[in-house]
Amino acid sequence: MKRVRLIDVAERAGVSMKTVSNVIHDYPHVAPALRARVQAAIDELGYRPNLTARRLATGRTGMIALAIPEIDHPYFSELSRRIAEEATGLGYRVIFEQTLSDASAERAVLHDREAGLVDGVIFHPVQMGTMEIARLAPDVPLVLLGEAAMPVTTDHVMIDNVAAAADGVDLLLTAGRRRIAFLGTVRDDITGSTGQRLLGYQDRLIAAGIRPDPWLILPVDGFSIEDSRVALLRAIDRGVDFDAVLCRDDKFAIGALKALATAGRSVPAEVAVLGWDDTHLASYSSPALTSIAPDKHALAQTALGLLVERIEGHKGVGRHRIVPHSISVRETTPG
Template sequence: MTTGGRSSGHVRLKDVAALAGVSMKTVSNVVHGYQHVSPQMRERVQAAIDELGYRPNLTARRLATGRTGMVALALPEMDQPYFAEMARLIGEEATRRGYRILVEQTLGEVEAERAVLRDREEGLVDGVIFHPVRIGTVEIARLQPDTPLVLLGEAALPLTADHVMIDNTAAAHEAVGLLLAQGRRRIAFLAAVRGDITASTRVRLLGYQEALVEAGIDPDPGLVLQSDGFALEDGVRAVSQALESDVDFDAVLCRDDLFALAAMRALDAAGRSVPGEVAVLGWDDTAYARNATPPVSSVSPDKKALATTAFDLLEDRMTGFDGLGRHRLTAYSIAERATTSPAPRPAG
């Protein structure tokens, strides 16, 4: 394959410099990710790199600078829209800063997660952004490698590692508050998944409960719907069983957007209108929610801020910061769409 009239394997540093109209030192600074290069100059050099298809020799770079210019991103499931969107945003942020991304999928398996920390080959990457599911705070603290590390998600908060997330409890509290303000009073939570060892459901369920108590409503255990798994059909089954058992609810707060789609499918099959009879509010504001018919309201983490903040902390670590872990909360909002609206007033 050729790019710009050259075989990408034979493009040299001086070729990039000539095309960009800059010195070889400037190109080297961009390739090595040095921070004192202006954004305009970095963009100019990067355009030349992209046009020529230049690929730096990682071994030579490592010997010259002690850095590879590569960062690992370890996520549970790449076919889930939330993680796919985060991978894209983190990849874009890496490119903007002059890094390349090595993506790993752990599938939430404990040994795969341990391997992210324990078995990483020294010198392959300069840092790791990692969303654990199975391994917790103490184990991460014990296994934390010399390679700089930033954690995402709700699973672990070791004192020695940097961590970025939204305040899930506050977001759930606000989501329930929105539904209450629209006149909903019997708000179900979908779902408590049997065998779920992740923290996401727990912290979101806490915010759900806090909001109800604050509004003077006694939380009803019967409104916390039980599911056998995280798949769409599991959510459909949970809602259908609740409807068949005459569980009375006029809104559903879902732990993710896939469950929101499941709720809508089950409600439609039962002849229940959305949002007329039952409002549906999802979580993560993914393509599932945005492209559904009708579009689904959803708790919307600022994914761009999550990616940017994670990289800010990681670059600090890679350039010498050696303090205690810094825990950062980024913004969220609620994207209101067609599946939430004020409840209809009783006739008469």
């Protein structure tokens, strides 16, 4: 199929190539009727700008990269969609990179920076540390997500995991629960988020006059639903006494619900269950899962806003932004 050229769009719309270029690059001083005519020609012909030509002309490609640990993890999947939608609204396309929390894959994302294909990168690191990222040459704009690395020179967006965990514990305490288990601590976990959530859990218990019980901090062998199911059943078999479970994510909460059903424990009458991330799993579990809800829209909007400002020339030290969280109350906690 013959490639549609800029001149083809200009001829179809009956305008100059300069006018087409102004519309493509969202030049503000184009009459609305003229802009609509050019856009109609672009849509009709299926014109796609040549990235190499655009970069030579403007220094930009109109594309950004989003690098996340797991594409199929419910939280990252939903956040990625929000970022892609927000990017489209700002006139950018998104290249997705899955690192699988592998150090070499993470370094490739930042050192290669998509070999000049993108104008900026939104990156959720797991293995790379603060100083390694801080030493990178600032040749491509970068915004970080997550809790693993927080260099002062780089923009960063996250929720307050400590405060969110404390709010979750407070919800359970208000419901009269006093033996609140934390599910859980994962062997070889390097994400950073679990530790912060555990800190908030302990802090709120102590503030309520409850001494944290090490037996209620449940070890888990991995990050899957099955791993969490097995971990909670082991705790039940050991005779660990608990009346609520705060889970590090919704996957663990689903595993907890399966374990409690196997053990014949009623939810929430006997055991309340609180998930984290408020993914689609929460709404469709049975019973429907109460879950700590990061504001994914605010995460996407804030990260894209910072990145676009960097792309457009903003300089200076890193800007660290905390976005809101809430709790979506459903059926697994007492009303």
